[in-house]
Amino acid sequence: MFEVCLLGCGGSLPLPERSLTALLASYNGKMILIDCGEGTQVSMRQIGWGFKAIEAICFTHYHADHIIGLPGILLTIGNSGRQEPLTLIGPPGLREVITGLLVIAPRLPFELHLIELPIEQTTALQLAGIDISILPVYHHVPCVAYRLEIKRGRKFLPERAKALQIPVNFWKSLQQGHAIRTDGTEYTPDMVLGPARNGIRLAYCTDTRPLPAIADFIRESDLFICEGMYGSEDKYENALENRHMLFREAAELAKVGQVRELWLTHFSPSMPNPSDYLTEATKIFPNTKIGFDRMITSLHFPEE
Amino acid sequence: MFEVCLLGCGGSLPLPERSLTALLASYNGKMILIDCGEGTQVSMRQIGWGFKAIEAICFTHYHADHIIGLPGILLTIGNSGRQEPLTLIGPPGLREVITGLLVIAPRLPFELHLIELPIEQTTALQLAGIDISILPVYHHVPCVAYRLEIKRGRKFLPERAKALQIPVNFWKSLQQGHAIRTDGTEYTPDMVLGPARNGIRLAYCTDTRPLPAIADFIRESDLFICEGMYGSEDKYENALENRHMLFREAAELAKVGQVRELWLTHFSPSMPNPSDYLTEATKIFPNTKIGFDRMITSLHFPEE
Numbered sequence: 308m309f310e311v312c313l314l315g316c317g318g319s320l321p322l323p324e325r326s327l328t329a330l331l332a333s334y335n336g337k338m339i340l341i342d343c344g345e346g347t348q349v350s351m352r353q354i355g356w357g358f359k360a361i362e363a364i365c366f367t368h369y370h371a372d373h374i375i376g377l378p379g380i381l382l383t384i385g386n387s388g389r390q391e392p393l394t395l396i397g398p399p400g401l402r403e404v405i406t407g408l409l410v411i412a413p414r415l416p417f418e419l420h421l422i423e424l425p426i427e428q429t430t431a432l433q434l435a436g437i438d439i440s441i442l443p444v445y446h447h448v449p450c451v452a453y454r455l456e457i458k459r460g461r462k463f464l465p466e467r468a469k470a471l472q473i474p475v476n477f478w479k480s481l482q483q484g485h486a487i488r489t490d491g492t493e494y495t496p497d498m499v500l501g502p503a504r505n506g507i508r509l510a511y512c513t514d515t516r517p518l519p520a521i522a523d524f525i526r527e528s529d530l531f532i533c534e535g536m537y538g539s540e541d542k543y544e545n546a547l548e549n550r551h552m553l554f555r556e557a558a559e560l561a562k563v564g565q566v567r568e569l570w571l572t573h574f575s576p577s578m579p580n581p582s583d584y585l586t587e588a589t590k591i592f593p594n595t596k597i598g599f600d601r602m603i604t605s606l607h608f609p610e611e
Numbered sequence: 612m613f614e615v616c617l618l619g620c621g622g623s624l625p626l627p628e629r630s631l632t633a634l635l636a637s638y639n640g641k642m643i644l645i646d647c648g649e650g651t652q653v654s655m656r657q658i659g660w661g662f663k664a665i666e667a668i669c670f671t672h673y674h675a676d677h678i679i680g681l682p683g684i685l686l687t688i689g690n691s692g693r694q695e696p697l698t699l700i701g702p703p704g705l706r707e708v709i710t711g712l713l714v715i716a717p718r719l720p721f722e723l724h725l726i727e728l729p730i731e732q733t734t735a736l737q738l739a740g741i742d743i744s745i746l747p748v749y750h751h752v753p754c755v756a757y758r759l760e761i762k763r764g765r766k767f768l769p770e771r772a773k774a775l776q777i778p779v780n781f782w783k784s785l786q787q788g789h790a791i792r793t794d795g796t797e798y799t800p801d802m803v804l805g806p807a808r809n810g811i812r813l814a815y816c817t818d819t820r821p822l823p824a825i826a827d828f829i830r831e832s833d834l835f836i837c838e839g840m841y842g843s844e845d846k847y848e849n850a851l852e853n854r855h856m857l858f859r860e861a862a863e864l865a866k867v868g869q870v871r872e873l874w875l876t877h878f879s880p881s882m883p884n885p886s887d888y889l890t891e892a893t894k895i896f897p898n899t900k901i902g903f904d905r906m907i908t909s910l911h912f913p914e915e
Contacts, residue, residue: 320687321650323657345683346625346650353627371682371715378675379649383624407714410707411675 309334309457309507309606311530314350316581316598318513318536318551318573319372326350326600327372328573330511330532332455333360337435341365341453341511343376348383354601359387362435366397367513368450369404377405378412385416392418394434396441398449399426424451442524444515446550452512454524459507459608460484461500468499507606510566513573516547517556522563529606531564532598533557535571538584542575551575558588558595572598613638613761613811613910615834618654620885620902622817622840622855622877623676630654630904631676632877634815634836636759637664641739645669645757645815647680652687658905663691666739670701671817672754673708681709682716689720696722698738700745702753703730728755746828748819750854756816758828763811763912764788765804772803811910814870817877820851821860826867833910835868836902837861839875842888846879855879858888862895876902 310333315326327344331351338361340347351358361384366374384393395405401423424430426449430441440454463482468475473494477487487494510525513534525531536542536551546553554571561569569592574581581597588595596602614637619630631648635655642665644651655662665688670678688697699709705727728734730753734745744758767786772779777798781791790799814829817838829835840846840855850857858875865873873896878885885901892899900906 320690321653321683323653345680346653349625349627349650369715371686374715375679375683376649379625379679382675386624404714407711410711411673411678 309509311509311604311606312354312356313532313570313572313598313600313602314347314354315344315600316572316574316602317372318534318575320576321346321372322576324600325574325576327376328513328534328598329373329376331356332437332509334457335436336360337362339363339365339435339437339439339455340380342367342373342513343380344372345375347376348380350601351380354603357387358384359389361389361393363394363396365439365453366395366401367444367452367511368398368446368448369400370448370514373514374404374408378408381409381415381419382412389417392420394420394422396422396424396432396439398424398443398451400449440524442520444512444521445518446514446516450514452510452515452521452524454508454510454528456509457507457606457608459504461496461503464499464501471498473499505609507608509606510564512560514551516550517552517560522560525560525564525566528564528566530568530570530604531561531566532570532572533560534573535581535588536573536575538574538578538581538587540587554581554584554588554595555591558591561592561595567594569595570598570602571595574598613813615813615908615910616658616660617836617874617876617902617904617906618651618658619648619904620876620878620906621676622838622879624880625650625676626880628904629878629880631680632817632838632902633677633680635660636741636813638761639740640664641666643667643669643739643741643743643759644684646671646677646817647684648676649679651680652684654905655684658907661691662688663693665693665697667698667700669743669757670699670705671748671756671815672702672750672752673704674752674818677818678708678712682712685713685719685723686716694721696724698724698726700726700728700736700743702728702747702755704753744828746824748816748825749822750818750820754818756814756819756825756828758832759813759815761811761910761912763808765800765807768803768805775802777803809913811912813910814868816864818855820854821856821864826864829864829868829870832868832870834872834874834908835865835870836874836876837864838877839885839892840877840879842878842882842885842891844891858885858892858899859895862892862899865896865899871898873899874902874906875899878902 314329317325329342329347438456508528510528535554618633621629633646633651742760812832814832839858
């Protein structure tokens with residue numbers, strides 16, 4: 308099961324009743340955190356998923372509201388007893404930023420592995436059983452969107468293997484996709500595997516103007532978590548200038564990308580009631596929800 | 612009027628219901644903040660005193676729970692419209708720490724004036740009409756205690772000036788402490804001023820073992836805000852090792868220093884109910900209070 312928690316829904320500033328936007332995803336007992344603002348560790352503590360199992364912290368970019376919580380959470384992870392290395396992933400500048408911030412957390416009981424993403428390139432990597440894809444987006448500083456996928460293998464069909472009289476000791480290899488040739492007979496995975504199956508796909512995109520590449524990147528996601536800095540169309544000039552999105556623009560991405568569900572987040576402090584503008588999104592993409600602090604869901608493989 | 616707010620009462624880690632220890636003092640429309648951990652700006656927002664009037668941010672030391680909130684609050688102060696320089700005060704290492712942290716807040720709309728305190732020396736300075744005294748204390752890293760004082764001039768006695776037939780145009784100079792010699796006659800301030808008067812004294816001391824010098828430093832304070840990392844006597848070894856204080860030790864300082872009132876703060880996350888141990892302090896110093904987030908008081912000049 309793939310569990311997802313939107314730890315906060317605010318942008319720019321932490322507010323008393325609105326934590327900064329960050330995403331925690333948990334799969335098979337390991338967690339990936341995306342973004343870590345001031346107070347993210349407090350929101351994490353409230354949901355009780357612990358700190359020790361964080362495998363990686365990913366950053367969209369290095370504005371304070373997305374990274375200032377890092378030194379504190381690293382100390383808290385250290386207090387949790389973790390000794391295994393922790394991976395930090397982010398756009399160009401990662402090493403410089405981490406070096407600066409760690410001036411107040413110079414000694415940690417675990418190593419940090421830094422993955423500084425290349426400039427303006429998409430990247431794919433695998434961590435904790437999760438396929439992570441990264442897309443450069445358009446903000447005032449280098450910024451990226453993340454897509455997390457749990458891929459799913461094709462189903463093994465034992466009745467077909469039996470009918471073909473394939474020896475049982477070959478089944479596992481075939482299930483894992485390896486062909487076997489023995490005594491002049493070849494057994495291929497296609498003989499015993501069902502059709503390709505969809506996995507689970509989660510996309511997280513904040514601090515950017517909308518781009519056609521984002522719609523491709525999020526295609527058919529089960530859940531698309533996207534910034535909606537401004538609800539009202541009146542704020543279009545602000546969105547352009549500050550390189551953020553209107554609710555409408557996030558909903559258009561969700562529609563073009565054919566995602567299942569859209570959660571809006573990263574609300575401007577100037578917008579006390581984001582739900583006032585929900586219809587700006589739902590008239591374009593009906594399955595839109597207004598994000599809130601510690602909004603949790605479980606994503607499952609689709610039933611067959 | 613001198614207003615004081617204990618913005619948080621936690622130590623080490625920010626908790627959902629316990630902000631990190633920090634002090635905000637406001638006098639004549641200007642504010643001084645001492646320490647700034649993760650979430651301090653959120654607690655400040657809750658009390659509604661604003662951000663623009665912060666004249667200085669003082670640091671006891673550079674452990675994360677006392678300084679990590681700095682980049683975020685500087686950005687928030689910038690958003691408040693402030694353009695006047697802001698002073699940062701702290702023990703040796705200030706410049707290096709600020710340089711590191713400002714990697715994520717490189718451009719601010721105001722200048723920063725850094726006052727890096729000398730090593731192991733007491734310091735006195737005046738800012739925003741407040742006399743600030745600084746005492747080195749004993750922690751694992753350079754650390755200081757702060758004393759804020761509103762001094763009070765001697766009272767001008769117009770009836771005495773009249774009786775001595777001192778011309779009215781000399782009164783103001785005499786009131787300000789300047790002697791005047793004219794036509795062979797000397798008028799001195801002592802002729803028209805009452806006895807010395809007590810001002811207001813506030814002391815803030817955290818992250819240290821108790822020291823005799825602290826009792827001298829806090830002498831006759833109206834309010835002494837002091838760490839009490841541990842309530843139970845069982846934690847004496849922890850207090851020694853981590854260079855913190857027991858409630859009892861803070862109370863002993865308050866008693867020897869003859870302060871009026873003691874607030875305990877900087878509670879260990881391992882102590883969910885500090886009030887369970889209040890008697891450890893009150894049996895030594897009765898006017899002890901357990902600090903809580905956003906505990907506010909006003910300190911006044913004593914009545915004559």
